Amino acid sequence: MTAEIKWKTGFEIELAAPRGRTRKDLADVLALQSGGTVQRIFHSQSEPSKVPGRPTFENLTPGFQLFDSSGQWVASFVDDLTLQADFDKQTPSQPGWYRIIADEARLLRLVIRHCDPASSIDNVLEPIADLFGTKLLSHDSGMFRVVDDRGVSVAICAPLPGERERPCEIVTAPISSGHCEKLSQLLDEANAQGFTIPNEGATHIHFDATTLCSAICIAKLVFVFEKFGEDLKRLVEVNGRCVRLGAWPESLSELTSSEKFQSLDWPEARQELSKLSLSKYCDFNLLNIATGNDLKHTFEVRILPSMMDSTKIVEAAALFEGLLDWCIDPTTSPASIPSSLSLLLDSAPVTRTMKKHWQRKIAIKSRITTTKDIW
Template sequence: MIPPLHRRIGFEIELMAPPGVSRRTLATDLAARHGGQALPVWHHDSELSMVPGLARFLHVTQGFEVTRADGSPLCTLVDDITLVNGLDNSAPAKDGWFRILGDEARLIRLVAAHSDPGGTLDTALDNAAKIWNRPVDLVDGVYRLDDEAGASIAMAAPLTGERERPCEIITPPLTADHAVTLEDLLGPARELGFTIPQEAAVHMHLDGAPFHNPATLANVIRLFAFYREPLRTALQTNTNSRRLAPLPPPLVRAVSFGTPSWKDLRYAATDGELTKFFDVNMVQLFRENPIRDTLEIRILPGALHTEDIINRAALIELLLDRCEDPSPIPEAPTDPAEALEALLELAAEALANRP
């Protein structure tokens, strides 16, 4: 029996399409099943640059928002650059697949806002070119838009290397029937031959409201710091997943002695150079104007079956219930087996206290 979930949760599920299939294929299939539409959208991300003196390239790639017949959102399907194993890096771009690149965040957002993700490579920069009143040049198959001094504004290039195959399913926040909604997405993906990538993870975005209480957030930090290895054992965290790290020492020190205030936690987060790429992402909680006010759990392994996701999410829910108890979560025993048992006892305690 799949346990019900109780919290408002959005899921991100990383999959890989088989050769010859893409995230567009799944988007079209889902839209047809639900009588809705698959609408092209831009997905913003960044990648390491091979250009001397430039650390990273910013880019937007093609994704799809899928709606139901009534126009409500079903999911969004996007690329995930951490998924690379099994792709043919030498494969040429498929028809209709391209991306826009740049090195300045505001410029790339502006260019993307004036470019159609469902359009064509040769016209991708045309509207942005009108803003600067500059021509678009074609150089070795790449369309370039430069300012009058020759500085690059943006480039549009074919999407090579089978980058149309990685597919991250992003759900809207779900408040009920979590399992039903996930199976509506994963069932068709399995039928189309999608698989779990070697680097895959599942991420949970939980409503951030309960975690603005400093005692609750301090317990979340204790949970993910003191019980890091037991959590990874219980959840079967994928050791090939990228962009995971233990919480920074200043944040752990802040919760190890006494009861920190919100100011203490925020200072420790800044001192520890907190980013989203830790086992648990709490960056948005500390922002005055968050993009989305959520706590993100990043250590669930990749999955293609609903029951696997829901069972692990149910354990996370129970542990977060325990975090809302103001009594501090104790440090884990040093023995790994005892630490795992202590973690499960925290979940059992929370279950016993549920109304």
């Protein structure tokens, strides 16, 4: 059975390189096979801080973009700080692998704009020191620091902690057709190179949000995913060790269930969504839609476990594509949402093959739940 989907989608698949290998190695092998190229990039992340008054530290870590022989972006291979359990922090840092830290994201955007990610640890921040009219400071620990003209820290470049070269989140370019084939080209080689599924691993699917941009579509989407969110997590077997998941704020359903919201035109509806305390770190990410993010204008499904089988990933995408197709159907309404996920899937525009596949899984999960209740 080969699953196919119609929506333009991007995929984020979290993996772990085997010891002695790195995410760069995978990118390099794929480039060699395809006649493409690899470019080192800065990858932006944030992590909790133990410093009082600074809830997070902003990070830039080494990532690698794969381009095909015609220069088109295929995928990026980057770190993900949520992946921790499989990596030994006591392992010495690898030469050439470093991170840049600041306490404000805007400072790191300056770094991305003015610094060369291919530069070495001892000079990568020199352009930032020049901007502030100061000299790059070195430390015995191997760190290099930029301060402003008053001695206040701007950014620090430090050796990457042990084994942080091994986490490998594959971030694909948006795929419009041939999803399974294009994912296979990446994942088959990851399998061959000994990459594995990490303890906290997840797969994220970004659906192009263009057709979702209406108040009534968003209202139906919120109804569907709030009503069946837990059922969907059980169905796709969400990784219980995965972090940065959770529910939407109650204010979202309060807003979208109102007739006033549902009657708004899209610019007004999006403005109302943008006023809510939405976060990307939830089961279903609406933040990019609410903020009108032109670079990633997507609806993101975040509840899937990490998978190295392209067919299974596209099967999961087909399930959610069907639910989104139901939401954009002008003949459906929030009041017409079926009472069960099985009935919703029956009425959703999913192929017969995929419908049978997921209905069978729903029936199996239902039997397991019933048996547990009896015992």
